[in-house]
Amino acid sequence: MKLYDLKAGMNPRRVRIFLAEKGVEVPMVDVDMMKGENATPEFLALNPLGKLPVLELDDGTILTESMAICRYFEELHPEPPLFGRDPLERARVEMWNRRMELEIAYPMTQVFQHGYPFWEGRITQVPAFGEVCRERLRDRMAWLNDELADRDYIVGDSYTVADITAQCGLLMGKAVDMRIPDTLANLSRWFDGVVSRPTARA
Numbered sequence: 001m002k003l004y005d006l007k008a009g010m011n012p013r014r015v016r017i018f019l020a021e022k023g024v025e026v027p028m029v030d031v032d033m034m035k036g037e038n039a040t041p042e043f044l045a046l047n048p049l050g051k052l053p054v055l056e057l058d059d060g061t062i063l064t065e066s067m068a069i070c071r072y073f074e075e076l077h078p079e080p081p082l083f084g085r086d087p088l089e090r091a092r093v094e095m096w097n098r099r100m101e102l103e104i105a106y107p108m109t110q111v112f113q114h115g116y117p118f119w120e121g122r123i124t125q126v127p128a129f130g131e132v133c134r135e136r137l138r139d140r141m142a143w144l145n146d147e148l149a150d151r152d153y154i155v156g157d158s159y160t161v162a163d164i165t166a167q168c169g170l171l172m173g174k175a176v177d178m179r180i181p182d183t184l185a186n187l188s189r190w191f192d193g194v195v196s197r198p199t200a201r202a
C-alpha cells in the first residue's frame with residue numbers, strides 16, 4: 001500500500017493527521033505540484049482529477065477522496081474511533097464533518113484559489129468570489145465560536161475527524177490572512193488545543 005501525498009495540501013494533511021492519531025504508518029510518495037507531478041500521465045492514470053491524496057492498495061486498487069481513505073483506515077484500525085462510537089455519535093460526526101468541510105474548509109480554499117497568483121492559469125479566478133468567501137468565513141468562525149462555548153471538541157467530548165477537518169481548514173487561514181480573531185475566545189482555545197496535539201504536524 002502507498003499513499004500519494006502533497007505536503008502543503010489541506011486534504012492530504014487531513015489523512016496524515018488521521019493516520020498519526022491511529023498510530024498507523026503507510027509508505028508515502030511525495031507528489032510535487034510545483035513541478036506539475038500531479039498532472040503527468042502516470043499520475044492522471046491514478047486520479048484523472050489530478051488531486052491528492054490517493055491511496056494505492058497492494059493489488060492496484062485506487063482510493064481517492066480523503067474521507068473515503070480515512071473511513072477505510074477506520075475500518076482496518078477502529079481504535080481510537082475517529083468517526084464516532086455509536087450510531088448517534090457517528091451521525092453527529094458525519095453532520096459536523098460535512099459542516100466543517102462546507103462552511104470552513106471549502107471557503108478557505110476558495111479564498112486561496114480565487115485571490116492568489118499561485119492559481120493564475122490553473123483555474124478561472126473570480127476575485128469577487130474569493131472576497132465573498134472571506135465574508136462567509138468571518139461569519140462561520142463567529143458561529144463556530146458560539147458552538148464551542150460549552151464543549152471541548154467539534155462534536156462533544158472527544159477528538160474526531162470533524163476536528164481534523166476544521167483544524168486543517170483553519171490552519172490554511174495563516175496563508176490567506178484569515179487567522180482566527182483573538183476576540184473569538186472559544187474557537188481560539190479549541191484551535192490552540194488541537195494544533196498542540198502530537199499529531200498536528202504529521
Ligand SMILES: N[C@@H](CCC(=O)N[C@@H](CS)C(=O)NCC(=O)O)C(=O)O
Nearest residue numbers: 009010011012051052053065066067
Ligand atoms: N475532495 C478531495 C479534494 C482533493 C484536493 O482538492 N486536493 C488538493 C490538495 S488539498 C489538490 O490535490 N490540488 C491539486 C490541484 O487542484 O491541482 C479530497 O477530499 O481528497
